[in-house]
Amino acid sequence: MTNPLSRLLETRDWLMADGATGTTLFNMGLQSGDAPELWNVDEVAKITALYQGAVDAGSDIFLTNSFGGNASRLKLHNAQGRVHELNKAAAEIGRNVADKSGRTVIVAGSVGPTGDIMEPMGTLTYASAVEMFHEQADGLKAGGADVFWVETISAAEEFKAAAEAAKLADMPFCGTMSFDTAGRTMMGITSATMAKLVTELHLTPLAFGANCGVGAADLLRTILGFAAEGSELPIISKGNAGIPKYHDGHIHYDGTPELMAKYAVLARDCGATIIGGCCGTTTDHLRAMKEALENTPRGPRPSLELIADTLGGFSSVSDGTGDDANAPQPRRNRRRG
Numbered sequence: 001m002t003n004p005l006s007r008l009l010e011t012r013d014w015l016m017a018d019g020a021t022g023t024t025l026f027n028m029g030l031q032s033g034d035a036p037e038l039w040n041v042d043e044v045a046k047i048t049a050l051y052q053g054a055v056d057a058g059s060d061i062f063l064t065n066s067f068g069g070n071a072s073r074l075k076l077h078n079a080q081g082r083v084h085e086l087n088k089a090a091a092e093i094g095r096n097v098a099d100k101s102g103r104t105v106i107v108a109g110s111v112g113p114t115g116d117i118m119e120p121m122g123t124l125t126y127a128s129a130v131e132m133f134h135e136q137a138d139g140l141k142a143g144g145a146d147v148f149w150v151e152t153i154s155a156a157e158e159f160k161a162a163a164e165a166a167k168l169a170d171m172p173f174c175g176t177m178s179f180d181t182a183g184r185t186m187m188g189i190t191s192a193t194m195a196k197l198v199t200e201l202h203l204t205p206l207a208f209g210a211n212c213g214v215g216a217a218d219l220l221r222t223i224l225g226f227a228a229e230g231s232e233l234p235i236i237s238k239g240n241a242g243i244p245k246y247h248d249g250h251i252h253y254d255g256t257p258e259l260m261a262k263y264a265v266l267a268r269d270c271g272a273t274i275i276g277g278c279c280g281t282t283t284d285h286l287r288a289m290k291e292a293l294e295n296t297p298r299g300p301r302p303s304l305e306l307i308a309d310t311l312g313g314f315s316s317v318s319d320g321t322g323d324d325a326n327a328p329q330p331r332r333n334r335r336r337g
Helices: 004-011 021-027 036-042 044-056 071-077 080-099 126-143 156-168 191-197 216-228 257-270 283-295 304-311
Strands: 061-063 106-111 147-153 173-177 207-212 235-239 244-247 250-253 274-277
Touching: 004 106, 021 036, 021 044, 036 044, 036 080, 044 061, 044 080, 044 283, 061 080, 071 080, 071 126, 080 106, 080 126, 106 126, 126 147, 126 156, 147 156, 147 207, 156 173, 156 191, 173 235, 191 207, 191 216, 207 216, 216 235, 216 257, 216 304, 235 257, 257 274, 257 283, 257 304, 274 283
Parallel strands: 061 106, 106 147, 147 173, 173 207, 207 235, 235 274
Antiparallel strands: 244 250
């Protein structure tokens, strides 16, 4: 299957993804509890600005405003009948921005978890998950998305359902999980487990990796875990801009552009090919990351100590795999640079 992302990956050592959708939209006036996906129709200029900001900062890939665009999540806003419309609109705005950029920019159709728990712990069946993801994929494809981009998943079966939906929609896909529980996803998946999982799917992803989680240091430990498994697939790293802190009624992330620039270089040296930011990552962060990636020579694979000393300590001793003998102790408040 030939597609723009595959062609970029064949010719580039690294690609830069975008930053935080939610952080940017809240800064534009989105209120807590609102459905961001409704802005794809109601606030087109703001969603255009969201995408344009990433492109102007140098991103090669940006994610559409469709993370919660499945029927289960939209039902909370009585919009479950608008899945195709809202996803199509998200991708159409993105396609327009990308096509005007004057270079190859990938429009990645963002797909988050359904919000339901899979059987047997919950009520969501595998077939229902495939159906929801497929409906979303059809809308994103109709709007011109280049790739079906699954993110922040924690359960293996839900990840498999998303991959099957991508295959049904005849779309290439990428997928990331969120490792936020002592090196594991909420449902217990480790970096080693995910590296094996992606080789067993209905459709092999163009790239896989991790996003969000606790902080940039923890995420890079997971990236090292992927690299240690020897996968030949490109690895995605989208870490948060520091640690969230509650201040004056809002969540703020303490990672500076300088810190995220160091994170980006470390991510590349850890083995990541697609590098971006997640929560708290603004265009200022992206510009610093792009400059650092362009101007810092590739280095050796960093140690856990170097990651901790540069970005701050890990939130847990364990990386989830059981091989923790040499892991630095948690040092949540340690920051440099």
